[in-house]
Amino acid sequence: MTEPETGTTTGTSTVAAEPVLSMRGLSVDYLTDTSPVHAVDDVTLELHRGEILGLAGESGSGKSTLANAVARLLKPPALVTAGEVLYHPAGGGPVDVLRMSPKALRKFRWRELSVVFQSAMNSLNPVSTVGAQIDDTLRAHDTTLTAAQRRERAVELLRRVGISADRVRSYPHELSGGMRQRAAIAIALALNPEIIIMDEPTTALDVVVQRDILREISALRREYGFAVVFITHDLSLLLSMADRIAVMYAGQLVEVGAARDVHDVPSHPYTHGLLHSFPKLRGPREELLGIPGTPPDLRDLPPGCPFHPRCRFAVDACAELTPALLEVHSGQYAACLAHDPASYGAPVPTELSGEGSGR
Ligand SMILES: Nc1ncnc2c1ncn2[C@@H]1O[C@H](COP(=O)(O)OP(=O)(O)OP(=O)(O)O)[C@@H](O)[C@H]1O
Numbered sequence: 001m002t003e004p005e006t007g008t009t010t011g012t013s014t015v016a017a018e019p020v021l022s023m024r025g026l027s028v029d030y031l032t033d034t035s036p037v038h039a040v041d042d043v044t045l046e047l048h049r050g051e052i053l054g055l056a057g058e059s060g061s062g063k064s065t066l067a068n069a070v071a072r073l074l075k076p077p078a079l080v081t082a083g084e085v086l087y088h089p090a091g092g093g094p095v096d097v098l099r100m101s102p103k104a105l106r107k108f109r110w111r112e113l114s115v116v117f118q119s120a121m122n123s124l125n126p127v128s129t130v131g132a133q134i135d136d137t138l139r140a141h142d143t144t145l146t147a148a149q150r151r152e153r154a155v156e157l158l159r160r161v162g163i164s165a166d167r168v169r170s171y172p173h174e175l176s177g178g179m180r181q182r183a184a185i186a187i188a189l190a191l192n193p194e195i196i197i198m199d200e201p202t203t204a205l206d207v208v209v210q211r212d213i214l215r216e217i218s219a220l221r222r223e224y225g226f227a228v229v230f231i232t233h234d235l236s237l238l239l240s241m242a243d244r245i246a247v248m249y250a251g252q253l254v255e256v257g258a259a260r261d262v263h264d265v266p267s268h269p270y271t272h273g274l275l276h277s278f279p280k281l282r283g284p285r286e287e288l289l290g291i292p293g294t295p296p297d298l299r300d301l302p303p304g305c306p307f308h309p310r311c312r313f314a315v316d317a318c319a320e321l322t323p324a325l326l327e328v329h330s331g332q333y334a335a336c337l338a339h340d341p342a343s344y345g346a347p348v349p350t351e352l353s354g355e356g357s358g359r
Helices: 061-071 101-113 130-141 147-160 165-169 177-189 209-222 235-241 259-264 269-275
Strands: 009-010 013-014 019-030 037-049 051-055 078-085 113-116 197-198 229-234 244-249 254-256 326-329 332-334
Touching: 019 061, 037 051, 037 061, 037 078, 037 101, 037 229, 037 244, 037 254, 051 061, 051 209, 051 235, 061 197, 061 229, 101 113, 101 130, 101 177, 113 177, 130 147, 130 177, 147 165, 147 177, 165 326, 177 197, 177 209, 209 229, 209 235, 229 235, 235 244, 235 259, 235 269, 244 269, 254 259, 254 269
Parallel strands: 051 229, 051 244, 113 197, 197 229
Antiparallel strands: 009 013, 019 037, 019 078, 244 254, 254 332, 326 332
């Protein structure tokens, strides 16, 4: 599979695309009593230093499994069946994450990579104050700090995520849902990691709180320079905050590109469908086309393109040939036969080609 290698658009400037993490041909199965569930299938993807990479796709498309594989948080019956995950430390050679020793892994998680899950209630300790939890994290991983320095850092971290200093002594149940997510983000930031994986961190929150937290994540990223993998089923949410977007369907990567390009001309019919599944916040009202049907059984994918039974652009060849992830526009990749004229045998639908879009 071709590796997407592009510049990252951050605001108005384009910065060099230096990888901080690369997944190569990564596959993960869940070994069930019947046949294996192919939850992640041959994913090749790079996270660039300092970028926000949005990972989108319907429920069950493999987003969390991919993130957990990268963070080495998979538990049986999940099994990495192929591929590698490389961490690229600044100024050093790549490190194979899947082969790290338990000691190296403990250091990697928190110092280099941390994770924020959807429900902070599940990741925060209910019997410990948020200040104590930041203190515990700092004490466990940075023995050079004194108690006073740790206290100071806890207050500072909470302040940075919008929680006032007097909340240091609050227990998780004393905080609102939004505050708990902020506290979980503060803990993830404690050791200044290079990579933060956020798995639906704001999904359970109301829209206003969600937008506030997303704005803060973007501001924190600018300040601290970490890279984010932001997982959500809501593609429209990513368009406002991500530099690049990767779209998964049935465990496979079907489109990768700069957020602006994916928004302006989605090149995969699935992305096109996702973009029309959510009402736009601005602009004229339009019909929600959505995506007919349901995702396939990951134990038994249809032949050819896994999306073809639901695809309004499908031709006969789509039931036979598996499309490769091809560059369809500078830095934008899609796995769809429509971009492979020799196989497709028909003109590329204008919805997917951007013809007339001015690009
Ligand atoms: N323990 C398990 N045993 C068997 N199959 C599993 C297990 N955990 C997850 N799966 C399956 O793996 C597939 C990918 O799940 P995953 O949670 O990674 O998707 P997702 O895109 O993150 O979905 P969601 O947004 O609902 O979390 C799904 O089909 C799911 O049913």
